[in-house]
Amino acid sequence: xxxxxxxxxxxxxxxxxxxxxxxxxxxxxxxxxxxxxxxxxxxxxxxxxxxxxxxxxxxxxxxxxxxxxxxxxxxxxxxxxxxxxxxxxxxxxxxxxxxxxxxxxxxxxxxxxxxxxxxxxxxxxxxxxxxxxxxxxxxxxxxxxxxxxxxxxxxxxxxxxxxxxxxxxxxxxxxxxxxxxxxxxxxxxxxxxxxxxxxxxxxxxxxxxxxx
Ligand code: BEZ
Numbered sequence: 494x495x496x497x498x499x500x501x502x503x504x505x506x507x508x509x510x511x512x513x514x515x516x517x518x519x520x521x522x523x524x525x526x527x528x529x530x531x532x533x534x535x536x537x538x539x540x541x542x543x544x545x546x547x548x549x550x551x552x553x554x555x556x557x558x559x560x561x562x563x564x565x566x567x568x569x570x571x572x573x574x575x576x577x578x579x580x581x582x583x584x585x586x587x588x589x590x591x592x593x594x595x596x597x598x599x600x601x602x603x604x605x606x607x608x609x610x611x612x613x614x615x616x617x618x619x620x621x622x623x624x625x626x627x628x629x630x631x632x633x634x635x636x637x638x639x640x641x642x643x644x645x646x647x648x649x650x651x652x653x654x655x656x657x658x659x660x661x662x663x664x665x666x667x668x669x670x671x672x673x674x675x676x677x678x679x680x681x682x683x684x685x686x687x688x689x690x691x692x693x694x695x696x697x698x699x700x701x702x703x704x705x
Contacts, residue, residue, distance in 0.1 A: 496603045499628065503528070503621040504601045510561070510589035511571050518625055525558040525628075525652070526621040527644065530604045530614040531590075532635040534566040534574040542616075543590070544582020545641050556648050558620075560588045565599055565614060568592040609634060620648060622655070657703045658685060668705055673698040 497503070503526075505518045517528075529546075531539040546553075546560055553560050564571065575586045591598055599605050604614035616633035628651050633639050650661040659671035673682050675696055682690055682698060690700040 497619065497627050497630065499630065501627050503619060503625050503627050505625075506598050506601060508591045508593065508598055509568055510591050511568065511575065511586070512589035515589065520561075521559060521621065521623075521625065523557075523623050525556065525623060525648065526619075527553065527558055527560045527648075528602070528617075528619045528621065529560070529562055529639070530599060530602075530617045531562055531564040532610070532613040532616070534564055534570045535577070536635075538635070538638045539564070540574075540578050540581060542638050542641070543578050543586060544584045547578075547582070547584040547587050549641055549645065550587050552645050553648075556645070556652060558648060561591060562588070563591040563593050563598055563604070563614070565593045565596050565612075567594050606632075618644060620644070620651060622651070653702070653704065659700065659703065668702055670699050671702050673700055 505516065507514065507516050531542070533539070543562060546562070550560065571590050571592055579585050593599050596605065599614045602617060602619065604617045605611065606615050609615055613635065615635060616637070616639055618631040618639065619627055620629040622628045629647055631639065646666060649667040650665060654660055658674045658677045660674055662672055665671070673686065673690055677685060686700045686703060688701045688703070690698045692698050
């Protein structure tokens with residue numbers, strides 16, 4: 494299976510999860526989605542990640558994003574592990590986790606990188622838009638936990654740039670100034686960005702975030 498790229502349709506699948514069987518596209522509905530994999534149940538880094546995502550569920554919901562985890566262990570193992578996640582991370586798991594025992598979804602999404610480990614998944618993240626297209630991918634090795642604040646920050650940029658003719662500069666955060674995309678002429682920029690813009694260079698025009 495070739496790696497999924499930005500702009501590809503996120504493959505649909507049916508899977509067992511801790512919140513019942515789902516058909517992925519139907520489960521996403523009109524929402525954005527984050528599908529992220531975990532190497533294995535009862536592992537320390539994964540335990541902290543799942544605890545954090547539970548705590549951030551409200552932040553994902555505010556952005557109309559549904560989150561779903563995946564590990565290649567069975568459902569009964571997931572349920573046992575969730576007890577530990579809740580206890581040790583002082584939270585309550587509040588989103589589904591796929592039990593991908595046959596590695597069907599992991600293979601479909603190229604989450605197993607055999608030169609790293611031929612049985613377990615790496616830490617993949619797919620951000621999927623309401624059009625079911627892949628908008629962003631991240632791949633971390635098992636030993637490095639992800640920063641879910643960064644994933645929220647990137648979603649803010651994806652959602653903003655899907656609506657307005659802007660891009661977001663280095664280290665941008667919601668509320669910071671944006672860059673007008675180069676396909677917009679100065680003349681159109683005057684109309685589209687009533688707050689004005691600063692022309693640092695012909696190709697670098699900075700404007701306040703348009704929806705703030
Ligand atoms: C972890 O989640 O802690 C982990 C999982 C697999 C390999 C290394 C670390």
